Amino acid sequence: MMRAKTQLRDPQFLSLLIMAFILALFPVSRPAAYYLDLLFRIFMFVIMASSFNIIGGFAGYISFGQVAFFGLGAYTVAIAIRDWGLPVFPYVLPLAGIICAVIAGLIGLVVLRLRGAYFIIATIGLTLLVQTLVVNLKEITGGGMGISLPLFPYPMWMIKAIFYYSMLVTMLATLFVSYWILNSRFGLFLFSIRENEDAAEAMGVNTTRYKILAWAISAFFTGMAGGLYAPYMSYINAETVFALPTTIMMILMTVFGGRGTLWGPFVGALFLTVLSDYLIGVIMSELNMTIYGVLLVAVILFMPLGIVGTLREKIPKLRNILK
Amino acid sequence: MSVILEGKGVTKRFGGLAAVNNVDFNLKKGEILGLIGPNGAGKTTLFNCICGIYRLTSGKIILEGEDITGRKPHQICAKGIGRTFQVVMPFTNLTTLENVMVSVFSGRSGIKKMEEARREAEKWLEFVGLDKKKNLRAGSLTLPDRKTLEMARALATWPKILLLDEVVAGLNPTETVETMRRIKKVRDELGITILMVEHVMKAVMGVSDRIMVLHHGEKIADGTPREIAENEKVIEAYLGERYLL
Numbered sequence: 001m002m003r004a005k006t007q008l009r010d011p012q013f014l015s016l017l018i019m020a021f022i023l024a025l026f027p028v029s030r031p032a033a034y035y036l037d038l039l040f041r042i043f044m045f046v047i048m049a050s051s052f053n054i055i056g057g058f059a060g061y062i063s064f065g066q067v068a069f070f071g072l073g074a075y076t077v078a079i080a081i082r083d084w085g086l087p088v089f090p091y092v093l094p095l096a097g098i099i100c101a102v103i104a105g106l107i108g109l110v111v112l113r114l115r116g117a118y119f120i121i122a123t124i125g126l127t128l129l130v131q132t133l134v135v136n137l138k139e140i141t142g143g144g145m146g147i148s149l150p151l152f153p154y155p156m157w158m159i160k161a162i163f164y165y166s167m168l169v170t171m172l173a174t175l176f177v178s179y180w181i182l183n184s185r186f187g188l189f190l191f192s193i194r195e196n197e198d199a200a201e202a203m204g205v206n207t208t209r210y211k212i213l214a215w216a217i218s219a220f221f222t223g224m225a226g227g228l229y230a231p232y233m234s235y236i237n238a239e240t241v242f243a244l245p246t247t248i249m250m251i252l253m254t255v256f257g258g259r260g261t262l263w264g265p266f267v268g269a270l271f272l273t274v275l276s277d278y279l280i281g282v283i284m285s286e287l288n289m290t291i292y293g294v295l296l297v298a299v300i301l302f303m304p305l306g307i308v309g310t311l312r313e314k315i316p317k318l319r320n321i322l323k
Numbered sequence: 324m325s326v327i328l329e330g331k332g333v334t335k336r337f338g339g340l341a342a343v344n345n346v347d348f349n350l351k352k353g354e355i356l357g358l359i360g361p362n363g364a365g366k367t368t369l370f371n372c373i374c375g376i377y378r379l380t381s382g383k384i385i386l387e388g389e390d391i392t393g394r395k396p397h398q399i400c401a402k403g404i405g406r407t408f409q410v411v412m413p414f415t416n417l418t419t420l421e422n423v424m425v426s427v428f429s430g431r432s433g434i435k436k437m438e439e440a441r442r443e444a445e446k447w448l449e450f451v452g453l454d455k456k457k458n459l460r461a462g463s464l465t466l467p468d469r470k471t472l473e474m475a476r477a478l479a480t481w482p483k484i485l486l487l488d489e490v491v492a493g494l495n496p497t498e499t500v501e502t503m504r505r506i507k508k509v510r511d512e513l514g515i516t517i518l519m520v521e522h523v524m525k526a527v528m529g530v531s532d533r534i535m536v537l538h539h540g541e542k543i544a545d546g547t548p549r550e551i552a553e554n555e556k557v558i559e560a561y562l563g564e565r566y567l568l
Contacts, residue, residue, distance in 0.1 A: 185428040185435065188417075192425040195414035202374060202408070204400030204429035204480050 027161050036160040042273045043167040047225040049253040049265030050174045051218040057259035059214045060194030065123030068130040069100040069219040071241035073226030078147040093227045100223025101216040108212040131242035146237025163232045174221045258306030327352040333382035342368040344540040355517040357531030365540040366520040375399040405482030407473035409489045415462035423479045430480025451475045467498045487519040491526045
């Protein structure tokens with residue numbers, strides 16, 4: 001009781017609740033399917049960016065292996081639905097997250113011993129390894145053909161709404177877990193690892209344990225996002241769900257919005273997804289990627305802390321809500 | 324006085340070089356033991372061996388009768404050995420208070436709640452005199468303040484033994500005296516045993532109950548400050564001339 005009360009007084013927690021409320025009510029206004037689809041994709045990128053933020057922003061381990069968990073989650077759900085039918089979907093979705101978390105934990109035991117550029121290279125290798133495995137295990141994964149899934153037998157708008165809510169709940173879970181980490185000793189340990197791992201270890205922080213835990217949590221939510229993506233698209237293949245540029249996207253969104261902050265990945269994912277949609281839809285030319293690129297370079301050059309990080313530095317009043 | 328920490332034949336080789344060679348030492352409960360020696364004598368290596376940063380080539384380290392050789396640094400810290408680093412390593416982007424809170428959570432206090440940890444951390448900042456700077460980023464502190472923060476961070480883990488690696492180096496005379504007073508205070512008020520590496524003779528001779536001298540990785544002397552100051556071997560290897568107490 002006491003605890004719930006102190007949290008309700010925390011502006012950051014309140015801001016999360018308000019956002020949850022607004023987004024939960026949004027489909028009631030019966031928006032066009034396009035907006036549900038757009039928000040679905042935004043939520044998906046918020047999940048992925050926030051998950052990356054847990055290992056990359058909080059613990060300082062720039063993982064390029066995130067898309068491997070996205071793909072694994074997508075394939076887990078796709079294979080289950082292909083083999084056992086649509087009704088298993090609600091059960092395999094969390095399972096996909098758990099499988100990804102366990103795999104991240106096991107791989108982390110080895111890979112998280114590496115630091116800096118070596119860790120980055122190892123995690124790129126991880127992505128390529130998983131992708132190659134999936135392409136070649138034809139009996140299970142369908143190889144290069146990918147997997148086609150049946151459509152849910154509902155009207156289109158309703159399918160969009162179901163997936164909208166599923167992704168929304170997953171996103172809120174990711175954000176609330178991030179909030180909890182930021183305000184706990186676990187978060188403080190992750191920061192200490194990011195700032196100076198040797199000092200953290202000497203001060204008694206079991207760095208190995210917390211790094212692995214952070215990566216497992218990160219993989220769990222990324223895998224869930226992948227698990228929702230597969231049946232939504234109703235077709236996946238290894239090339240699209242294990243695409244390295246998706247990892248780069250997650251990292252860019254996080255850096256753009258402000259890494260190590262709660263709202264940074266959200267702002268980054270929102271802004272960049274809408275922008276890229278707008279550029280593709282309105283300008284319809286080769287120019288859109290150029291504009292996109294220039295904007296990114298500008299933000300990283302002039303606001304290295306990202307949008308949220310910079311606002312927090314410049315406007316002290318906002319510090320409580322943006323911490 | 325009973326022995327709290329003991330090293331038996333501690334050896335650390337890097338390839339062919341024996342940075343620490345067959346060193347026996349003991350640390351008595353409640354004493355301040357100074358560790359001196361020329362650059363490259365193996366002082367910091369010995370520290371890193373005790374803290375578990377290096378794996379010993381051979382030998383044993385025993386804390387209160389328990390063999391702690393080969394444990395990881397965080398396990399050694401949990402056993403009650405805290406340390407500071409010669410090159411300060413603050414968590415730059417965290418506040419001074421948060422720096423100390425990490426130790427409160429990770430150390431032996433058993434505190435799990437944020438509020439409690441904050442109060443405990445404030446207590447340590449007050450103890451070392453950094454309480455007015457608790458909300459500053461550690462990266463914005465001056466060198467003397469960073470050194471003080473190192474000590475607060477180590478103390479907040481509730482150590483039985485505190486290893487201080489050149490806490491005085493780079494400080495001006497006033498700050499040196501201040502730091503020496505603080506070291507005495509840690510021992511006298513908190514009863515923490517101290518092992519300190521130091522080059523500043525005034526500091527180490529002034530606060531140590533006993534001094535141990537390393538040279539080329541080997542122990543060449545062990546005794547009271549007066550004995551050390553008059554020891555011919557030490558004068559030849561390190562002091563250069565008779566040190567007048």
